Amino acid sequence: MRIVFMGTPDFSVPALTSLVEAGHEVLAVITQPDKPKGRGKEIQMTPVKEKALEYGIPVYQPVKAREPEFVSLLADMKPDVIVVVAFGQILPKSILDIPEFGCVNIHASLLPKYRGASPIQYAVINGEKESGITTMMMAEGIDTGDMLDQEVIDLDKNETGGSLHEKLSEVGGKLIVKTLEKLKEGTAVRTPQDDSKATHVGMIKKSMGDIDWSMDAVSIERLIRGLNPWPSAYTSWDGKVMKLWEATVLEKEYEGVCGQVVEVGWDCLIIKTGKGSLSLKELQLQGKKRLDAGAFLRGYPVSVGTVLKQLSDEQ
Structure with a gap:
């Protein structure tokens, strides 16, 4: 088929690769404008643009795709x-x-579950047992079009936003080839979504990672995994931002206030939450490297009774 491909981040690349390798004629790739990134603010190409140039596919980067001049270009x-x-x-x-x-x-x-911008992170944050990819006909609403194909995958108990992102990216790349085959053959089945079962998730904001220790341990642990690698979950310790990358839920209840360090071992740092407790396994102090709990405690002694706080409470 003659295809125009529209995508921007890493997530989109496997689909472009699959379409090219399946023998489709990709006429052009449309991606977002290049932006400055990093401390040096160097202009970086989008991941999709990099892959398109490898294949020698023409690339267009409209600031607004809805502009009549660009719409005319696509039509041509x-x-x-x-x-x-x-x-x-x-x-x-x-x-x-x-x-x-x-x-x-x-x-x-x-x-229709998880329409919107951040379905991957919310699947982890909300403790879903499974997720997957849906190929769908686009309509004017946000993710409201008829469904064509779905592929389900089970979430690992230690699934992070990053690991699920990689899995679904690969699944999507394979599924789109099957979907296009059905469209071309006239065998594709369009299934309307049940709007009554729809949920919508917005953009992930950095402030979502500011841990409220009055939440239960299970919810906090899911938040840590769901926001890994971006924007990450974090707390405030001794006036510094501490990112949390991995933790384990403990059912044991401790005396004290929420966010309080209730037990310290040679390789464990246990925090009281609103329900249960959390053993922190991997941490990162502001401006420092990620460390497992043992290495962190050897470099930064933490005393029982110390209280970790929401950063927003200290500002």
């Missing part, structure tokens, strides 16, 4: 289908109506 390409994976802009009807087979989106959840 006469694509059979437009494949969209985490592009980063809402497409207007003028674009959705261009391809013969429509615009197909790869979404990282089992729709």
